[in-house]
Amino acid sequence: MKIAVVGTGYVGLVQGTCLAESGNDVICVDKLESKVEALKRGEIPIYEPGLAELVHRNARDGRLVFTTDLALGIQDAEIIFIAVGTPQGFDGSADLSGVWDVGSRIAAHLSEPKIIVIKSTVPVGTNAELARRMAETTSVPFDVASNPEFLKEGAAIEDFNKPDRVVVGVRRSEIAERLHALYAPFLRTDRPFLVMTPESAEMTKYVANCMLAVKISFINEAANLCEAYGADVNDVRRGIGHDQRIGFHFLFPGVGYGGSCFPKDIRAVIAMARARGITPRMMEAVDAVNEAQKGVLFRKMSAHFSGDLKGKTIALWGLAFKPRTDDIREAPALVLVDALLAAGAVLRVHDPEALTNVCAVYGDRLVYCDRHYGALEQADALAVATEWNEFRNPDFEVMRRLMRQPVIFDGRNVYDPGRMSALGFIHYGMGRPRVASD
Ligand SMILES: NC(=O)c1ccc[n+]([C@@H]2O[C@H](COP(=O)([O-])OP(=O)(O)OC[C@H]3O[C@@H](n4cnc5c(N)ncnc54)[C@H](O)[C@@H]3O)[C@@H](O)[C@H]2O)c1
Numbered sequence: 001m002k003i004a005v006v007g008t009g010y011v012g013l014v015q016g017t018c019l020a021e022s023g024n025d026v027i028c029v030d031k032l033e034s035k036v037e038a039l040k041r042g043e044i045p046i047y048e049p050g051l052a053e054l055v056h057r058n059a060r061d062g063r064l065v066f067t068t069d070l071a072l073g074i075q076d077a078e079i080i081f082i083a084v085g086t087p088q089g090f091d092g093s094a095d096l097s098g099v100w101d102v103g104s105r106i107a108a109h110l111s112e113p114k115i116i117v118i119k120s121t122v123p124v125g126t127n128a129e130l131a132r133r134m135a136e137t138t139s140v141p142f143d144v145a146s147n148p149e150f151l152k153e154g155a156a157i158e159d160f161n162k163p164d165r166v167v168v169g170v171r172r173s174e175i176a177e178r179l180h181a182l183y184a185p186f187l188r189t190d191r192p193f194l195v196m197t198p199e200s201a202e203m204t205k206y207v208a209n210c211m212l213a214v215k216i217s218f219i220n221e222a223a224n225l226c227e228a229y230g231a232d233v234n235d236v237r238r239g240i241g242h243d244q245r246i247g248f249h250f251l252f253p254g255v256g257y258g259g260s261c262f263p264k265d266i267r268a269v270i271a272m273a274r275a276r277g278i279t280p281r282m283m284e285a286v287d288a289v290n291e292a293q294k295g296v297l298f299r300k301m302s303a304h305f306s307g308d309l310k311g312k313t314i315a316l317w318g319l320a321f322k323p324r325t326d327d328i329r330e331a332p333a334l335v336l337v338d339a340l341l342a343a344g345a346v347l348r349v350h351d352p353e354a355l356t357n358v359c360a361v362y363g364d365r366l367v368y369c370d371r372h373y374g375a376l377e378q379a380d381a382l383a384v385a386t387e388w389n390e391f392r393n394p395d396f397e398v399m400r401r402l403m404r405q406p407v408i409f410d411g412r413n414v415y416d417p418g419r420m421s422a423l424g425f426i427h428y429g430m431g432r433p434r435v436a437s438d
Pocket of ligand 1: 011029085101120121149
């Protein structure tokens with residue numbers, strides 16, 4: 001099939017590339033000239049495991065093309081995906097200006113019937129409103145479908161190739177059939193293809209993210225409770241996880257959720273609820289718990305150093321909002337960075353992929369270290385904010401030699417408190433009792 005994908009970010013680039021990989025002819029459109037030029041040169045603007053190789057292969061074989069010219073991009077496409085950003089607007093609701101802009105330009109250039117598919121996460125009613133707006137510009141028939149994206153950054157290719165489910169919202173069954181044909185290569189192992197109304201599809205995406213955010217804030221609050229009463233959240237987590245009604249997924253305490261989706265999507269749901277006179281008590285609480293959680297590690301550090309962090313050298317491992325990505329949007333680590341800088345600490349930071357993005361924000365206010373051990377030199381403490389695999393089993397002897405003081409603030413419960421104590425570290429976990437050092 002001939003496909004256009006408008007918006008070549010984490011979602012659009014993965015979508016376009018994976019569809020090209022399954023034999024479709026794909027044109028990826030983005031308004032950012034620099035991004036498109038880089039992609040044409042084979043430079044991948046984001047870090048996503050496995051993506052570069054797929055982009056290179058499909059571009060080389062002519063199935064994947066990049067342009068800033070939307071009219072050219074959509075000219076021959078049968079299906080046009082809209083995957084532009086929908087960031088948080090000034091009042092918490094989703095900013096849909098990118099979707100409206102792309103929709104109006106598609107309508108202006110429509111010369112034959114096409115299917116427009118909204119992939120971006122958008123409030124319920126956006127599908128209908130986009131169709132209404134486009135119909136004001138064009139008399140050519142078109143369909144607007146909704147196909148929310150559920151990929152996880154860091155595992156996006158795998159998620160695309162083996163989706164838990166594909167959700168499509170359509171007004172005509174023929175459109176579902178066309179989309180099913182497109183996704184068929186990815187559904188071979190009986191993965192569900194769920195057809196519903198656009199409104200239900202739009203809502204499904206938000207409710208899914210709300211549920212995941214609920215789980216994170218829930219276990220974070222449980223961790224804080226455990227800590228206050230001397231219980232170990234890791235044992236409690238296992239104790240509840242074996243209950244099949246609860247399970248183990250997404251119940252790991254940490255420094256709060258971040259990224260380009262949960263924070264803005266939770267606030268968009270809050271705005272959606274309020275717009276219809278519903279008080280979104282659960283999601284307001286989830287958001288509030290998360291905001292508070294982002295400060296927990298700093299409060300522990302401040303308490304350890306008796307409120308005096310001025311001049312202390314703090315090593316920080318992990319800056320991206322999660323492992324296996326370079327995405328730092330709303331990353332909790334940056335809240336910690338801001339607090340430590342404000343307290344006068346010197347920060348030596350390391351992240352396997354996100355240093356360039358962080359440097360673009362903080363410039364020379366941080367010391368950037370290519371290697372994680374390098375960040376530890378003369379450090380008064382280490383904080384771990386993102387659980388990259390390479391942080392899990394370091395050489396603790398080397399760490400002790402490099403650090404001025406053997407103190408670890410383990411924001412992701414990467415290390416076992418008992419083991420750390422035996423190795424002579426002062427270890428602060430999340431929701432885990434402290435074990436006195438030998
Ligand atoms: N990132 C994720 O993990 C993820 C997962 C599921 C859903 N989503 C949703 O998918 C959408 C895209 O997210 P993302 O992370 O890929 O965003 P992104 O910011 O990485 O990429 C968006 C791209 O769209 C381009 N763009 C914006 N306006 C444009 C316009 N008018 N014309 C052409 N290009 C335009 C931008 O230049 C950018 O390259 C959002 O609605 C997001 O909520 C994201």
